[in-house]
Amino acid sequence: MPKELLRQWKVSDSADLYGIKEWGGGYFDLNQKGEATVTARFGGTAVSVSLMDILSGIEARGLGLPILLRIQNLLDAQIERIHESFRRAIRTYGYHGQYQGVFPIKVNQQQEIIEGISRFGERYDHGLEAGSKAELIVALAMLNSTNSPLICNGYKDREFIDLGLQATRMGYKVFFVVEMPGELPLLIERVRATGIRPNIGLRLKLAAKAGGHWSESGGDFSLFGLTTTQLVEVVDVLKAAEMLDCIRLVHYHLGSQIPNIRDVRNAVNETVRFYAELAEEGAPMGYIDLGGGLAVDYDGSKTNFVHSMNYTIDEYSADVIEVIMNVLDEKGIEHPTVITESGRATVAYSTVLLFNTLEISRSQPTALPESLPPNTHELMHNMHEVLRTLSVKNVQECYNDALYYREEILERFRLGQISLRDRALAENYFLQILKQVLTLKSRLKRTPVELEGLDDAMYDIYYGNFSVFQSLPDTWAIDQVFPVIPIHRLNEEPTRKAIIADITCDSDGKIDRFADFHDVRRTIAVHDVPADQDYYFGVFLVGAYQETLGDLHNLFGDTNVVSIRINEDGSFDFLNETEGDSIADVIAIVNYEPKALLRMFREKAERAVRSGSLTVAERRAILDTYERSLNGYTYYKT
Numbered sequence: 008m009p010k011e012l013l014r015q016w017k018v019s020d021s022a023d024l025y026g027i028k029e030w031g032g033g034y035f036d037l038n039q040k041g042e043a044t045v046t047a048r049f050g051g052t053a054v055s056v057s058l059m060d061i062l063s064g065i066e067a068r069g070l071g072l073p074i075l076l077r078i079q080n081l082l083d084a085q086i087e088r089i090h091e092s093f094r095r096a097i098r099t100y101g102y103h104g105q106y107q108g109v110f111p112i113k114v115n116q117q118q119e120i121i122e123g124i125s126r127f128g129e130r131y132d133h134g135l136e137a138g139s140k141a142e143l144i145v146a147l148a149m150l151n152s153t154n155s156p157l158i159c160n161g162y163k164d165r166e167f168i169d170l171g172l173q174a175t176r177m178g179y180k181v182f183f184v185v186e187m188p189g190e191l192p193l194l195i196e197r198v199r200a201t202g203i204r205p206n207i208g209l210r211l212k213l214a215a216k217a218g219g220h221w222s223e224s225g226g227d228f229s230l231f232g233l234t235t236t237q238l239v240e241v242v243d244v245l246k247a248a249e250m251l252d253c254i255r256l257v258h259y260h261l262g263s264q265i266p267n268i269r270d271v272r273n274a275v276n277e278t279v280r281f282y283a284e285l286a287e288e289g290a291p292m293g294y295i296d297l298g299g300g301l302a303v304d305y306d307g308s309k310t311n312f313v314h315s316m317n318y319t320i321d322e323y324s325a326d327v328i329e330v331i332m333n334v335l336d337e338k339g340i341e342h343p344t345v346i347t348e349s350g351r352a353t354v355a356y357s358t359v360l361l362f363n364t365l366e367i368s369r370s371q372p373t374a375l376p377e378s379l380p381p382n383t384h385e386l387m388h389n390m391h392e393v394l395r396t397l398s399v400k401n402v403q404e405c406y407n408d409a410l411y412y413r414e415e416i417l418e419r420f421r422l423g424q425i426s427l428r429d430r431a432l433a434e435n436y437f438l439q440i441l442k443q444v445l446t447l448k449s450r451l452k453r454t455p456v457e458l459e460g461l462d463d464a465m466y467d468i469y470y471g472n473f474s475v476f477q478s479l480p481d482t483w484a485i486d487q488v489f490p491v492i493p494i495h496r497l498n499e500e501p502t503r504k505a506i507i508a509d510i511t512c513d514s515d516g517k518i519d520r521f522a523d524f525h526d527v528r529r530t531i532a533v534h535d536v537p538a539d540q541d542y543y544f545g546v547f548l549v550g551a552y553q554e555t556l557g558d559l560h561n562l563f564g565d566t567n568v569v570s571i572r573i574n575e576d577g578s579f580d581f582l583n584e585t586e587g588d589s590i591a592d593v594i595a596i597v598n599y600e601p602k603a604l605l606r607m608f609r610e611k612a613e614r615a616v617r618s619g620s621l622t623v624a625e626r627r628a629i630l631d632t633y634e635r636s637l638n639g640y641t642y643y644k645t
């Protein structure tokens with residue numbers, strides 16, 4: 008046996024294999040017990056807690072999996088990271104303005120998140136962005152500091168405008184962002200009627216574009232924002248209404264997850280030019296709002312791949328500050344307050360989806376019989392022969408033969424010439440051959456073209472207790488890659504390859520794209536699991552966009568949510584446990600009346616007793632099960 012095969016598998020091997028240090032953002036790692044950990048920082052001290060310890064705390068409290076775990080420390084840490092990064096850039100460059108962040112509510116509207124951001128963000132006057140009346144209602148109640156900006160984007164009706172104006176009177180720092188010239192008459196009318204002077208922002212449609220999934224949000228084809236002609240029109244209308252002094256801000260949103268820093272720079276550069284022009288038109292200005300787009304490195308590759316980013320937060324803030332200064336200093340225009348609307352980068356890290364494995368379908372060949380059964384088809388003998396003669400010298404030839412015989416056998420089955428048992432045996436032969444081909448292939452100096460890509464051909468299916476559609480909708484909708492790893496046994500070598508299927512029995516309900524440094528892989532390395540043991544996975548960086556985009560496919564509802572805070576002494580507190588939907592909850596959403604269903608089923612059971620197919624005791628047993636299920640979790644208990 009070659010030496011390297013004898014080497015003991017180490018936790019660091021797992022860390023390398025799964026790339027956890029690369030995508031973990033300094034928050035996730037592995038401990039010496041081979042468990043995934045989450046790290047919180049207290050000044051210079053880092054405190055790590057095992058996700059398995061958190062999981063046993065959750066299970067001890069009686070909550071079942073799947074669980075959405077929120078770690079509040081990480082939300083705080085990301086807000087701090089973004090602000091401190093801008094502060095450093097401002098200091099380094101001698102920038103005269105400030106930085107303020109706002110959180111776009113749509114990225115995660117959960118009360119707990121908005122509350123956490125308002126609470127921790129207060130020290131930085133971190134604000135909120137509202138894209139609808141409902142979000143404005145939330146923002147007005149949740150914002151703690153009136154120095155925090157409240158950016159109002161999107162369409163605004165009279166009620167929306169009035170709310171914003173009254174809030175301005177109360178002292179809130181509201182910005183009305185104008186996206187279309189058509190919004191102006193109503194705004195001007197309400198300003199005249201109330202006598203309240205609003206802060207107005209203008210949303211630009213930039214020529215600059217960004218690569219990535221959401222590239223359509225920016226550029227000339229974006230749905231939102233003013234064209235240059237419309238911008239001039241808006242300025243003239245406001246001038247005529249004696250409201251030029253209300254124009255305080257320019258804004259754009261290029262799209263989410265911008266992987267390439269060059270696109271960020273281009274957009275900032277174009278926007279500052281607009282800013283300078285508006286200042287020269289006589290608008291007081293003072294704010295430049297660069298929207299969202301700050302990316303998250305989901306695959307840890309640090310590239311301009313769509314799920315990654317080729318820059319750090321420090322490079323982002325330095326570039327933004329530098330570009331703004333370059334343009335404005337040349338014109339002698341004062342430095343504005345820089346606002347960004349980073350949603351994804353603020354919340355992605357804070358949430359982890361944890362689920363258990365319900366079942367495994369192994370692509371493992373079972374033992375073959377010593378000899379072929381009598382009267383078996385001739386093709387079966389051929390299959391047997393391929394396996395017998397397979398060696399390093401004829402790998403490719405044998406593989407091709409096996410493929411050919413398998414096809415032939417399937418064809419004969421369709422014609423009724425091959426029995427069920429022979430077909431099953433042929434399947435097993437094929438797997439046995441494939442397995443050996445894979446072993447022999449690794450010993451070849453040069454891999455023949457036909458055998459390339461074969462590594463992912465043989466994989467197990469691990470059935471996870473979760474729904475992709477409910478908990479990871481972007482996996483399905485836009486092929487988003489999230490880091491997924493087993494969260495324990497990482498001191499053992501994972502010897503199997505798998506894809507992960509969910510429990511929706513929808514062929515799209517699966518994870519079969521996994522983060523890799525160079526590419527996206529079809530399978531993930533996993534451990535073999537004895538029948539009596541549990542196996543847990545974590546899907547990381549799922550705090551942005553997934554929760555409210557999720558739906559009730561197959562009537563799997565909201566998962567249980569648990570939020571924790573890690574303490575300096577290494578302990579952690581459970582702050583909040585929100586029970587997920589029960590079956591009664593989800594069926595009520597699609598307009599069933601749970602009580603009525605129970606009554607209808609009870610009547611059916613009663614009829615069964617009358618007709619003699621159920622005893623009274625059996626009736627009671629099935630009704631108990633029905634009722635317990637109705638009031639229980641939509642996911643599976645083990």
Ligand SMILES: *Cc1c(COP(=O)(O)O)cnc(C)c1O
Pocket residue numbers: 111113114136138160260262263264298299300301348349350351352551
């Ligand atoms: C969605 C959205 C954001 C958030 O973008 P992220 O890429 O998540 O930071 C910011 N601003 C506006 C106007 C948006 O629509």
